[in-house]
Amino acid sequence: xxxxxxxxxxxxxxxxHRWAPALAGACALVAVAATAEIVLDGAIGHSLLIPKSPxxxxxxxxxxxxxGFRVFLIAIxxxxxxxxxxxxxxxxxxxxxxxxxxxxLHLIVFAGPILLSTDVFSYIAYARMGVEHGxxxxxxxxxxxxxxxxFHYVGQDWKHTATAYGPLYTLLSYPLAPLGLxxxxxxxxxxxxxxxxxxxxxxxxCARERRHDPVFAILAVGANPLYVIYTVGGAHNDLIMLALMxxxxxxxxxxxxxxxxxxxxxxxxxxxxxxxxxxxxxxxRRSRAQLVGAAAVVAIVAVAAxxxxxxxxxxxxxxxxxxxxxxxxxSFPTExxxxxxxxxxxxxxxxxxxxxxxxxxxxxLWRTWRGYDWIAASGWTLLAISVTSTWLLAWYIVWPLPLxxxxxxxxLLAATLAVQAMFIVHQTAPLFVPVS
Amino acid sequence: MSAPTPASPGSxxxxxxxxxRGRGEAxxxxxxxxxxxxxxxxxxxxxxxxxxxxxxxxRTHTNHRLNADLRTWRLYTxxxxxxxxxxxxxxxxxxxxxxCGNTSPGGPKxxxxxxxxxxxxxxxxxxxxPGGWYLPPxxxxxxxxxxxxxxxxxxxxxxxx
Numbered sequence: 001x002x003x004x005x006x007x008x009x010x011x012x013x014x015x016x017h018r019w020a021p022a023l024a025g026a027c028a029l030v031a032v033a034a035t036a037e038i039v040l041d042g043a044i045g046h047s048l049l050i051p052k053s054p055x056x057x058x059x060x061x062x063x064x065x066x067x068g069f070r071v072f073l074i075a076i077x078x079x080x081x082x083x084x085x086x087x088x089x090x091x092x093x094x095x096x097x098x099x100x101x102x103x104x105l106h107l108i109v110f111a112g113p114i115l116l117s118t119d120v121f122s123y124i125a126y127a128r129m130g131v132e133h134g135x136x137x138x139x140x141x142x143x144x145x146x147x148x149x150x151f152h153y154v155g156q157d158w159k160h161t162a163t164a165y166g167p168l169y170t171l172l173s174y175p176l177a178p179l180g181l182x183x184x185x186x187x188x189x190x191x192x193x194x195x196x197x198x199x200x201x202x203x204x205x206c207a208r209e210r211r212h213d214p215v216f217a218i219l220a221v222g223a224n225p226l227y228v229i230y231t232v233g234g235a236h237n238d239l240i241m242l243a244l245m246x247x248x249x250x251x252x253x254x255x256x257x258x259x260x261x262x263x264x265x266x267x268x269x270x271x272x273x274x275x276x277x278x279x280x281x282x283x284x285r286r287s288r289a290q291l292v293g294a295a296a297v298v299a300i301v302a303v304a305a306x307x308x309x310x311x312x313x314x315x316x317x318x319x320x321x322x323x324x325x326x327x328x329x330x331s332f333p334t335e336x337x338x339x340x341x342x343x344x345x346x347x348x349x350x351x352x353x354x355x356x357x358x359x360x361x362x363x364x365l366w367r368t369w370r371g372y373d374w375i376a377a378s379g380w381t382l383l384a385i386s387v388t389s390t391w392l393l394a395w396y397i398v399w400p401l402p403l404x405x406x407x408x409x410x411x412l413l414a415a416t417l418a419v420q421a422m423f424i425v426h427q428t429a430p431l432f433v434p435v436s
Numbered sequence: 437m438s439a440p441t442p443a444s445p446g447s448x449x450x451x452x453x454x455x456x457r458g459r460g461e462a463x464x465x466x467x468x469x470x471x472x473x474x475x476x477x478x479x480x481x482x483x484x485x486x487x488x489x490x491x492x493x494x495r496t497h498t499n500h501r502l503n504a505d506l507r508t509w510r511l512y513t514x515x516x517x518x519x520x521x522x523x524x525x526x527x528x529x530x531x532x533x534x535x536c537g538n539t540s541p542g543g544p545k546x547x548x549x550x551x552x553x554x555x556x557x558x559x560x561x562x563x564x565x566p567g568g569w570y571l572p573p574x575x576x577x578x579x580x581x582x583x584x585x586x587x588x589x590x591x592x593x594x595x596x597x
Contacts, residue, residue, distance in 0.1 A: 335487035338494055367469070387484070411477065418481055422488045429495035433503065 024092035027085030028101045031223060034079035035105050038229060039112030041067035049116055052153050054182050057113040069430040079225040080424055086223055090216040098215045102200065102222035106232060110193050114185070115233030116394075118155035123173055123237060124184045125150045126163045130170070130308070131177035137163040137170060138312035149181050164323055167305030167313040168269035169237055188235045195239035196222070196232050199402060202246035206406045209253045217405040220413070224401060226420055230394035238395045241271040246402050249375060252281060258289035265297040269305075272316045273385060273399065277378045279365060284374035325350070326391035330426055333390045345390050353388045360384045372409075379403030379412045387419060397423055501531060504558040509535040512552060512565055519544040523577055531555070534568075536577055545574050551582075553589060569595055 042050045043057035047066040065071075086093070086101070093101070114120055125145065126137035133145050141160040142151050151159070163170060176187040200222045207217035221227060231238060244267030251260035261281060268275035282290055305313035327334060333345045333353055345353075361384070364377040382400040386392060397420050404413040502522055510516055520537040521544070536551040538544075552568040567587030575581040585595035 332484055332487065335491040336483065339487040339490045370466075411474065415477060415481070419484070422484055426488050426491060429492050429499060432492075432496045433499040 020089050020092040024086065024089035027082040027089065028097075028223075030082035031079050031086065031101070031225075032104050032108065034075040034082065034225075035108045035228060037064070037075045038067065038072060038115065038233075039108050040064050041071055042113045042115055050113055051116075051118040051121070051155070053114050053121075054149075054153070054185065056182060056185055057111065060112065070434060073428055073431045076225055076229065076424060077428070079229070080421070083223055083225055086219055087216070090213065090219050093215050093219060095215055098219050098222075102218060105223060105228045106193060106196060109228055109233045110189055112233070114189075114235060116230055117234035117236070118153065118158070119237075120185065120188050120235045121150055121153040122155065122158050122161075122163075123165075123188060124176070124181065125154050126165070126170060127173040127177040127184065131174050136309050136312060138309045138315075150184075153181075164320070165237060166269040166272060166316050167309060168266055168301050169240065169271065170313070171301075171304060171308060172240075172270075185235075192232055192235040192237075192239050195243040196227075198243040199239065199246050202243070202250045203402045203405060206246065206250050206253055209250075210406050210408070212406055220405045221402050224398065224420070226394050226423070227398050227401065231398050234395065236395050237270060238398065241267045241274050242399070242402055244270065245274045245277060248277060248281070249403070249406070252285065257281075257285050257287040258293035261290035261293035262297045265294040266301070269297070269301045269316065272320050273382070276361070276381045276385070280368050280374040280378045280381070283365060283368045323391055324389070328391050328393065330394075330423065331390045331392035332387050332422075335426070350390065353390065357384055357388045373407055375403050376407035376409040376412050379407050379416070383412070383416055383419065392423075394423060501558060501563070502533070504561055504563045505533050505535050505554045508554060508562045508565055509537060509552055511562065513537070513539075513550060515539075517541075521545070521577070534577060536571060539570075547573055549573070549575070551577060567592075567594070 039057075040060060041064045043060040044062060044064065044066050046052045047068060049067050049069070049072050090098075109115070122142065125142035125148070128148055128150055129135040129137045129140065129142070129145055133148070135144050139162060141158070141162055142148075142154045143159045145151055173188075176184040176191075179187055200218050203221050204214040204218050207214040230236075244263050248260045248264035248267065251257075251263055261278065264274060264277045264281065268278075278294065302314055327345055331345075333349060337343070337345050337349065361381055364372070364380055368374050368377045379400040382403065383397075386396040386399060389396065397416070400412065400416050401420075404416045407413070505522055506520055509520055515537065517537050520535055523534045523536075525532045533554045534551050535554060536545075536549045538547040539550050540547045549571040550568065551571060552565040554563045554565055556564040565587075567585065567589030569582040569585040569589050571577060571581050572583075579594065580596055582595040585593075589595070
């Protein structure tokens, strides 16, 4: 147990090396400076990395230049190296210092523009379709509201695509629709910030419950560059899914099985991926209350979703199946295909990847049945989903991180951080030969 | 060792489906399974790392080629425009690229565009441009919009008429 953990658990802190706090402080400063650089340059306006957006960060000082690949990549590499230093020196952080660092990173990103993704505009478009235009977002893409001000900001690839998100999320987003485009955008940013805060508080609580270092745990999640810049920066709804996932873990550790299953089911009705936790929870606890909790949430949301969206809002797996067919250049299957001289992934590769994922999940279920930590098994499954997915985005490899920091199998944390590091390395090509 | 989450005393009555569980590993993780898992993880990690580095190198080479394409277009046309569009051969994955840009100053694709096909290796920072065609303003590089093909593009009938 680390010094910080000892402190959190009421054990006196031991002395660390004299230079360690100074070095830890320097790493924290680099992380904050790199984040500030990305946000300040991003606030200047639209670029290849900053999506077109209503001006919400115009009040930030107009210094620097539009965010380009070179500055962004140098900043993200600096942030990543600083993050490595922060984790290595986590013992030097008091709980207050850790919270201050994470709070500073979150507030800087919150104050700035939407970073690196147009997804938040899709969320707003789907909400406005339902509330302002009386259209079913499970049947129509944002192109059905092409006269609405948000349509201009929706990503090109998603203009004709119906929502892929769960009915609970769509219903939760509806109250933001009447706030206007800027109001809804700020609303989405606030929701993302609050969901991140909940995730981190629950991560702290779970880490302490499992006798892990809670300071290390929240630093590993809350100061993670992919978490801060890509996930919080893009105001992604994955943060709501993560908050509900950690609520489920926390409730399970508190032996409230029914509420835990209800929480993870609610998470799955935001983004279906988190449903993978359910079988591991069931095997680990085998409680009737879990089935009751999960069934109650499914029933309540199904009734509400049917009333709002008809049968189309109930088929949460249809969107998952559709997205599984997409291919992104950053996905590991695409990289492996290139390694073997193929131009990309083919349908047979999709089938092989599905088989590989099934084998991994069956192995993990068997291991959990034999007594393996269900939290680690759930984390491995989320990691396996992101590694075998042909449609990989930065915030997908954040999914297993809160579980990895509280899992009893520390290999999961090492593997998750290694995969994240590889993802960042893969982004760096424009740094070596920028296209001019 | 990864211990299972202890079941609550109150949940015994609610246990479903299975009354027993594998006892052999409940308190001790089998070392052989863990060793095999670790070996597989290391191998998969190595594969992913090699694939990642390989892809970075490939992308670097592609960027190098794209820079040569842009430089060649500027040299041939005498225009130092920045807003050029490059299309790659995404059907047969050759290194044949097409670079299009305005023939007079203006916003992207606002004027008549001149497209050049680029082939061959990068030599002295440039590539060969054996042919090309024109496009009307605001048109994408699709065969139906092309006219006045010249060079190899004319021989290969890249224009509709």
